[in-house]
Amino acid sequence: MSVLSATGIVAGYGDRTVLQGIDLSISGGEVVAVVGPNGAGKSTLLRVLAGLLQPRRGSVSLDGRPLSAFRRIELARRIAVVPQVFETLFPFTVREVVGLGRTARIPLFGRVGRADAAAVDAALGDLEMAALADRRVDELSGGERQRAVIAMALAQEADVLLLDEPTAHLDPAHQLATLDFIRSLAARRGFLVCAVLHDLNLASTLATRLVVLSAGRALRDGAPSDVLRPDLVASVFGDRLAVIEHAGHPAVLPLPQRLRSSERDAHARSPRD
Amino acid sequence: MTTRFGIAVLVVALLGSSAAAILIGAVALSPGEVWSALWGGTNDTNGTIVRDLRVPRVVAAALIGGALGVAGALLQGLLRNPLADPYVTGTSAGASLAAVLAIALGGVTLPAVLPLAAFVGAIAAATVVWRLASLGGRTTVLTVLLAGVILSSFAAGIVTLLLVASDRLALRLRAVLGWLLGGVSVTDRAELLTAAVIVGAATVVAIALARRLDAFAFGEETAATLGIDVERTTLAVLGVTALLTGAAVALGGVIGFVGLIVPHALRPFFGAPHARLVPACFLLGATTLVIADIAARVVLAPAELPVGVITGLVGGPFFLVLLLRERRRVIV
Numbered sequence: 049m050s051v052l053s054a055t056g057i058v059a060g061y062g063d064r065t066v067l068q069g070i071d072l073s074i075s076g077g078e079v080v081a082v083v084g085p086n087g088a089g090k091s092t093l094l095r096v097l098a099g100l101l102q103p104r105r106g107s108v109s110l111d112g113r114p115l116s117a118f119r120r121i122e123l124a125r126r127i128a129v130v131p132q133v134f135e136t137l138f139p140f141t142v143r144e145v146v147g148l149g150r151t152a153r154i155p156l157f158g159r160v161g162r163a164d165a166a167a168v169d170a171a172l173g174d175l176e177m178a179a180l181a182d183r184r185v186d187e188l189s190g191g192e193r194q195r196a197v198i199a200m201a202l203a204q205e206a207d208v209l210l211l212d213e214p215t216a217h218l219d220p221a222h223q224l225a226t227l228d229f230i231r232s233l234a235a236r237r238g239f240l241v242c243a244v245l246h247d248l249n250l251a252s253t254l255a256t257r258l259v260v261l262s263a264g265r266a267l268r269d270g271a272p273s274d275v276l277r278p279d280l281v282a283s284v285f286g287d288r289l290a291v292i293e294h295a296g297h298p299a300v301l302p303l304p305q306r307l308r309s310s311e312r313d314a315h316a317r318s319p320r321d
Numbered sequence: 322m323t324t325r326f327g328i329a330v331l332v333v334a335l336l337g338s339s340a341a342a343i344l345i346g347a348v349a350l351s352p353g354e355v356w357s358a359l360w361g362g363t364n365d366t367n368g369t370i371v372r373d374l375r376v377p378r379v380v381a382a383a384l385i386g387g388a389l390g391v392a393g394a395l396l397q398g399l400l401r402n403p404l405a406d407p408y409v410t411g412t413s414a415g416a417s418l419a420a421v422l423a424i425a426l427g428g429v430t431l432p433a434v435l436p437l438a439a440f441v442g443a444i445a446a447a448t449v450v451w452r453l454a455s456l457g458g459r460t461t462v463l464t465v466l467l468a469g470v471i472l473s474s475f476a477a478g479i480v481t482l483l484l485v486a487s488d489r490l491a492l493r494l495r496a497v498l499g500w501l502l503g504g505v506s507v508t509d510r511a512e513l514l515t516a517a518v519i520v521g522a523a524t525v526v527a528i529a530l531a532r533r534l535d536a537f538a539f540g541e542e543t544a545a546t547l548g549i550d551v552e553r554t555t556l557a558v559l560g561v562t563a564l565l566t567g568a569a570v571a572l573g574g575v576i577g578f579v580g581l582i583v584p585h586a587l588r589p590f591f592g593a594p595h596a597r598l599v600p601a602c603f604l605l606g607a608t609t610l611v612i613a614d615i616a617a618r619v620v621l622a623p624a625e626l627p628v629g630v631i632t633g634l635v636g637g638p639f640f641l642v643l644l645l646r647e648r649r650r651v652i653v
Contacts, residue, residue, distance in 0.1 A: 124548025136538045137403050138593035148536050152548025156529055
C-alpha cells in the first residue's frame, strides 16, 4: 500500500513563506480533504505533495523514496494531479485531453497502444463523459471540463490522486456523484486521495480525514466528526457558522445576519478575511 | 475528414503548385519543353532556366514555407498563444540580424555558416520572447507581441546602423544588400542541400515532440504532472524552432505571417494535436510560399516583388482579424 508523507514542510514563493512546517502522512485507501480559509496554503501544500514546488525545508516521500529522487515521468505514473485551472485556446477534443493522461506511458516515437485506448475509454466511462468524447474541450461547460480533467488524471493509472478544488464548477448532483466516485477509488481500488476543498460540507461527506490549514499550519488532522467542532470552525472560519450533525456527518451552516453592526465591522476587519 | 485524406490533399496541392511554379516564368516555355528540360534532353538555355533557376527556386520556397509553418505551430504551442509565429515574435528578426552580421563581417565561407548564424540569432530572440512571455507564471498574448515588436525594431535598427556605417567599419555592404534584397532566388545547390537537411531533421524532431507540446497547451505545471520534463522540452522546442527559422531566414530573409496563418488554417481540419498538425503545417506552409512566390514573380512581371511583400499583404489583414477574434477569448 502506498504512503505519501510530508515532514516539516516549509515552502513559499519569493519572499513569502506560505507553509510554516507541515507534517502529513496519507496512506492508500484514505481520502484526505484539506480545508482552510483563503490564503491558508492549501493549493501550495498540494503543489508540494505533487512535487511541483520544491519545499525550502522538509521533504516529501512516496513509499519512503523522496519525490526529488523520482524522474518526472516516473512520478506521473504514480501521482495524478487535477489542477484548479485547466484552460486552452486550442481545439482539443475531450478524448484527446483524456489521452494526454497517457503521456508518461507512451515512448517518444511510440504509438498509442491498445492499453492506452482502453484506459482512456475506461476513464471516459467512469466520469460519464463517453457521450462528450468528441466534443471540443474549450466549448464545454465548466463542470463538463472539470470532469474531463478528472478523467485525464484517471487515465494516468496512477495510485495517488491529488485534486485542487475538483468540484468547484459542478452542480450539486455532479458534485456528489464525482465525490462518491473519488471515494470509491480509494475504498475499492486503494487509491491514495488528497483533495483541496472549499466546501466544508462536501469535505465532511467525502473525506475519511480532514486537515485544517490556517496561516500555513495544520491546526487539526483527524476524522471529520472530530475536526469540525464548533470551536474550531469559529476560530478558523469565523463565528457566523453553526455546526450541526446531519446524517452522521458534521455539517456547517451559515447563521442569519444577526450580529450588531459594530461587531460585524470588527469581524470584517479581522485578518482572516 | 481523416488525417490521411487531409495529408494526401496537402501533398497533391504542394505537387500541383510546384509544377505550376516550374511552368511559369519570364521566358515562356511549353509544358513539353519544361518536361524535356527537366530531364536534360534539350538545349542548354532551357535546361539552365528550368534546372538551375526554376527548380532550385521552387525547392527553396517550399523549404522556407514548410520551415515557417512548422516553426509557427511550435511557437504557438510552446507560448500557448495562437498569435505567435517566428515573424511576430521577432525570432525571424533575430535570425536576420545575425545573418547580416555574419555576411557583413565576411564570415560566410561555407554554405552552413549562414543558417547557423541565423540559428544563433533566432534562438537568442526566441529565448527572450519565451522568458518575457512566462514572467509571472502566465503567458499573455500581448506580452509576446510587444516582445516581438521590440526585438524587430531593435534588430532593424542595428541592420540600418550597419548599412550606414559600412564604409567606416569596412563591411561588405554589397553582400549584405544582396542578401537583404535577395528574396527566394537561390542558385547555390550546397546552400539548398544544407537547408533541406536542417529543415528535414528539425521537422522530424518537431513531430517527435508533438505529444509533449499537446500537454504544454494546458500549462507547464499540468505538463509536468503528466510526466514531461518541462525545462528540457522547452529547450528542445526553442532549439528546433530556431533551427527552422534560421534555415528559412538564411534562404529567403524575413518573410512574415506564413507561420501564423498556416496552423490556424489547418486546426479546423486537423484539430489541435501536434502529431497531425505539424506535418500538415509543413505541407501547407510549403504550398503557401510556392504560390506566394509565383505571385511575386507574376504580379509586376517582368519585375519581381520580394515574396515577403505578398505574404505581408495577405497576412497582415489576416493577423488583425485573428487579433480581434482572440481578444474576445483571452485577456490580453
